[in-house]
Amino acid sequence: SQQGEEDPQALSIQEGENATMNCSYKTSINNLQWYRQNSGRGLVHLILIRSNEREKHSGRLRVTLDTSKKSSSLLITASRAADTASYFCATARFTDKLIFGTGTRLQVFP
Amino acid sequence: SQTIHQWPATLVQPVGSPLSLECTVEGTSNPNLYWYRQAAGRGLQLLFYSVGIGQISSEVPQNLSASRPQDRQFILSSKKLLLSDSGFYLCAWSVRGIGTDTQYFGPGTRLTVL
Numbered sequence: 001s002q003q004g005e006e007d008p009q010a011l012s013i014q015e016g017e018n019a020t021m022n023c024s025y026k027t028s029i030n031n032l033q034w035y036r037q038n039s040g041r042g043l044v045h046l047i048l049i050r051s052n053e054r055e056k057h058s059g060r061l062r063v064t065l066d067t068s069k070k071s072s073s074l075l076i077t078a079s080r081a082a083d084t085a086s087y088f089c090a091t092a093r094f095t096d097k098l099i100f101g102t103g104t105r106l107q108v109f110p
Numbered sequence: 111s112q113t114i115h116q117w118p119a120t121l122v123q124p125v126g127s128p129l130s131l132e133c134t135v136e137g138t139s140n141p142n143l144y145w146y147r148q149a150a151g152r153g154l155q156l157l158f159y160s161v162g163i164g165q166i167s168s169e170v171p172q173n174l175s176a177s178r179p180q181d182r183q184f185i186l187s188s189k190k191l192l193l194s195d196s197g198f199y200l201c202a203w204s205v206r207g208i209g210t211d212t213q214y215f216g217p218g219t220r221l222t223v224l
Contacts, residue, residue, distance in 0.1 A: 040220070
């Protein structure tokens with residue numbers, strides 16, 4: 001079963017705009033991760049935020065985590081055409097597994 | 111540095127034929143290994159994971175099986191493919207004992223069953 005659900009399913013923006021994607025999950029977690037997938041390729045890890053953290057930054061990425069609401073958001077600032085991809089959240093509980101969400105397809109137009 | 115390989119990259123097979131997809135990891139020892147399937151435009155479904163040689167956990171009942179004959183080799187197999195086995199198959203690894211940490215993915219195999 002899928003733990004994470006991303007919202008929106010698809011997002012189209014212009015270069016330079018910010019893109020925000022949300023992820024909701026159902027159970028307590030150890031950490032939450034965001035991955036990126038270019039069309040027809042494998043996934044690439046972007047950022048990990050632990051359950052005791054509220055916000056984390058990496059370059060143009062900003063991730064927030066609200067464990068009381070069981071939700072997370074990924075913000076990509078000053079988006080570029082090269083950011084066009086699908087973005088997935090994945091939740092880690094206290095096992096050897098990650099549970100992936102359904103993904104947000106981001107299209108950035110030049 | 112660590113690298114993960116998958117082959118073949120693409121595969122077209124008839125219904126009822128056997129399947130063998132291979133995944134190998136270089137540059138690390140004792141990894142956790144994972145097989146995922148991704149249907150078109152969908153998220154990832156965990157199929158199998160392994161924490162050591164010969165140790166396989168199956169997540170969903172299905173027409174597929176997995177084996178880990180060597181520490182850094184993970185094989186996905188089927189005796190008879192079904193149409194529903196079509197999809198994008200991804201192998202991944204993570205550091206042993208830290209299964210909740212980052213996973214590193216291979217390039218994937220696109221399987222089409224006709």
